[in-house]
Amino acid sequence: MDNYVIQLENLTKTYIMGETQVRALQGVSYTIKEGDFVAIMGPSGSGKSTLMNILGCLDKPTTGRYLLDGEDISKYDKNRLAATRNKKIGFIFQTFNLLSRTTALENAELPLLYSNVHGKERSKRAMAALASVGLKGRELHKTNQLSGGEQQRVAIARALINNPALILADEPTGNLDSKTGEEIMTIFRDLNEKQKKTLVIITHDPDIGQLARRRIFIRDGLFVREENS
Secondary structure: OOOEEEEEEEEEEEEEEOOEEEEEEEEEEEEEEOOOEEEEEOOOOOOHHHHHHHHOOOOOOOEEEEEEOOEEOOOOOHHHHHHHHHHHEEEEEOOOOOOOOOEHHHHHHHHHHOOOOOHHHHHHHHHHHHHHOOOOOOOOOEHHHOOHHHHHHHHHHHHHOOOOOEEEEEOOOOOOOHHHHHHHHHHHHHHHHOOOOOEEEEEOOHHHHOOOOEEEEEEOOEEEEEEEO
16 A cells, blocks of 8 residues: 655645735645655746645645645644644755754754753764764764755754654755765665655756656646656
8 A cells, every 4th residue: 555645636825915816836736655756846936935835834725635644734723734844844955944053963953852852862863863964973063164065964864853754855955066966965865765765855956856756847836747767
């Protein structure tokens, strides 16, 4: 039996801007299985950022259903969405979104603070997560002492710390040079192939998209085609 991490059923999202209605999503349906690696691709204004916000429980669809790991979260209130985000989703952003003047260890531990995990266990799990992305020995370095690639590795460790159902990455190599970007994508491939993590990457970069197993192209709020590797 297939285990679906994401099930989208005719999702729409409409924004009201004065007297104008902007239909950012126009009936998106799709499923992503556990252990899949999908890139969602499209130009600026295509709807991919809106879709990412819904996938990440940062926003809700106007109509349609979104099932995450079997839970219909389409109608959740803000508190339930926040709890779901912390438990089921690991985020990785283009700008890293690390806390300044804090260590790699403190940043990696952050999601566990909201899960009531005690200090020693937090540190143990964070140390293991940082080691898994090649940062053993760098745990006590502050963010301003780390390179861009190392900061993104900290962000990946933080995303892994709660063993989420979904890892969601928004342009994860956008602020990195090409060599460092390739190193980060190698980590993603390893997470998917060796640890069977479910990954969804939002990107406009075709080279990054080629590294995913499947590529979905979105335009004008609709999925227009799909490619498989």
